[in-house]
Structure formats: C-alpha cells, structure tokens
Amino acid sequence: MSTYVILKTLHMSTAYLTITLFVLRLLLDAVGKPGWRQGPLRWIPHANDTVLLVAAISLLFVGGWNPLEQGWILAKIVLLLGYIAAGLFALKVTVSRPVRVVAAVLALVQVSAIFHLAMAKPLIF
Structure with missing residues (x-):
C-alpha cells in the first residue's frame, strides 16, 4: 500500500472520529452530563486532532500540494x-x-x- 493511501486513510479516519467526538461531547452537555470534562473525553479529542493535523500536513508533502x-x-x-x-x-x-x-x-x-x-x-x- 502506498504512503499516500495510508496517510489518506489515517486522515479520513481521524476526521470522522473528530466529528464523532465533538457531537458526543455536545450531546453529553445537552443532556446535562458534564462529567466528560473530568474523564478521557477531555483529552482524547486533542490527541486525535494532533494525529489528524500531522496526517494532513504529511498529505500536503506526499501529494506535492x-x-x-x-x-x-x-x-x-x-x-x-x-x-x-x-x-x-x-x-x-x-x-x-x-x-x-x-x-x-x-x-x-x-x-x-x-x-x-x-x-x-x-x-x-
């Protein structure tokens, strides 16, 4: 599998996860469950977004864009x-x-x- 395909798959997967985590946190707030702010949902989105950003920048270089x-x-x-x-x-x-x-x-x-x-x-x- 080419580097481009691996990076694109990683980028797309982390992008979908970013939105899923964002919506999940919105829903937890909406139903009055702010406890996510003290658990893993506080830092997991940031770790995922870091991977997303690294994959995006890597795609720019690999794709020559x-x-x-x-x-x-x-x-x-x-x-x-x-x-x-x-x-x-x-x-x-x-x-x-x-x-x-x-x-x-x-x-x-x-x-x-x-x-x-x-x-x-x-x-x-």
Missing part, C-alpha cells in the same frame, strides 16, 4: 480555523446556552463544508 495554489485546500484551512473557534464557544461552560447552540450549529456547518471540499476537490474555487 501547495495550499496557496489549491484553493480548495486553502478554503479547508480557513474553515478549519472557523470550526475550531466555533467549537471552543460551543463547548465552553461559561458561555450562555443560546450562544453555545449557535456556535455548535456554525461549527457543524463549517465541518460539513470541509468534508464537501475534501470530497469534491473543486478546481475552481
């Missing part, structure tokens, strides 16, 4: 920064519930756009 030349990659990076910011607000206990809900929806919309760009890889963006 420059984000400044590939608009869809640059758009994914910008959306990723927005997802991180919205996700922080969505999971922050000190933020009001309505703001957290809006932030959660915004985060999920942005990650949906990231997934769309990853699958479509539009040439013109």
Whole structure:
C-alpha cells in the first residue's frame, strides 16, 4: 500500500472520529452530563486532532500540494480555523446556552463544508 493511501486513510479516519467526538461531547452537555470534562473525553479529542493535523500536513508533502495554489485546500484551512473557534464557544461552560447552540450549529456547518471540499476537490474555487 502506498504512503499516500495510508496517510489518506489515517486522515479520513481521524476526521470522522473528530466529528464523532465533538457531537458526543455536545450531546453529553445537552443532556446535562458534564462529567466528560473530568474523564478521557477531555483529552482524547486533542490527541486525535494532533494525529489528524500531522496526517494532513504529511498529505500536503506526499501529494506535492501547495495550499496557496489549491484553493480548495486553502478554503479547508480557513474553515478549519472557523470550526475550531466555533467549537471552543460551543463547548465552553461559561458561555450562555443560546450562544453555545449557535456556535455548535456554525461549527457543524463549517465541518460539513470541509468534508464537501475534501470530497469534491473543486478546481475552481
């Protein structure tokens, strides 16, 4: 199996796990179970996201892509920064519930756009 295929599989798997863990933490908060903040769900997403980022950067090198030349990659990076910011607000206990809900929806919309760009890889963006 080629390095590219291994990295792409790792990247996709960790991306799916990132969203699963994010939604799980949102749901636990929504049903009044904030205990996840003291357990493994506090640090596992960060470890997974580190692997996701390393795989993404490795794919850039192996694929020979420059984000400044590939608009869809640059758009994914910008959306990723927005997802991180919205996700922080969505999971922050000190933020009001309505703001957290809006932030959660915004985060999920942005990650949906990231997934769309990853699958479509539009040439013109």
